[in-house]
């Protein structure tokens with residue numbers, strides 16, 4: 142079969158249960174077939190219709206003519222020798238490359254997923270955005286990062302963070318569908334409380350997500366304490382100010398009753414002073430929240446350096462003295478370029494040579 146025919150087929154991994162049932166009725170089958178297909182794709186993680194042995198051969202062939210089950214290919218895997226972090230480069234069916242990371246913690250296995258190929262948000266510390274947004278990932282492509290990592294390592298993923306390449310709230314519909322399917326009891330059944338969505342602060346979509354009332358953790362990449370500072374590192378601030386983001390977070394907390402996490406990457410000499418810590422504490426005063434301090438994982442595209450251990454500790458102490466809970470995120474996979482977008486970019490550059 143020509144690969145273009147395959148690309149043109151409709152991906153059933155991106156269909157939710159109701160859509161699959163409806164589709165079955167539309168093609169003259171019983172609706173319970175939709176339930177079976179959902180189970181086999183999302184629980185048993187089959188990679189082709191021919192593997193769904195509970196369906197007749199006739200139906201499997203019929204499906205194969207018009208539909209597909211999207212499959213990512215492991216293009217490369219990088220294993221950290223420091224902490225067992227594994228980083229994947231996945232090849233998509235159209236030749237694009239995305240990356241995902243698997244991290245082992247005491248409380249389970251966590252995966253960090255991409256939601257877009259590239260990103261248009263332009264954060265200056267991030268390698269994912271250097272070539273802009275190429276395209277949104279489909280729901281099936283976001284899900285398959287989990288399925289392929291589980292299969293490759295023979296593990297069960299317990300926690301998900303949407304913090305890889307791309308801005309999840311810029312791919313809102315596909316991401317929302319992903320959340321519902323990954324949580325589904327006939328799928329992987331991963332609890333919403335074990336899922337974190339990280340955003341640079343697309344304010345209208347924070348309100349939309351809050352109204353969905355899914356008890357996931359919302360994580361805001363804040364990284365600065367006033368708009369002028371933040372504009373320098375996160376251009377989204379030209380569109381939505383910090384106070385608008387904070388207001389939307391308060392609405393989220395009210396609706397979902399979950400604490401919001403604020404990510405604050407410490408960049409040496411840019412945002413890591415005692416004064417910055419004080420301002421951050423004032424900004425978040427009284428909110429049900431938590432601050433994640435991230436020592437910068439340097440990328441070669443920009444000339445930022447990581448804060449030293451002492452300033453990171455001082456920053457944390459300053460926040461805690463002012464009643465704001467904070468943790469310092471352990472650096473994972475430093476030896477395998479685990480910072481967002483670095484590996485994909487390295488690969489794309491090597492292709493140009």
Ligand code: SF4
Pocket residue numbers: 260261262263264267268269270305306307308340341362481
């Ligand atoms: S940090 Fe996130 S939102 Fe910002 S450019 Fe990178 S991927 Fe996009």
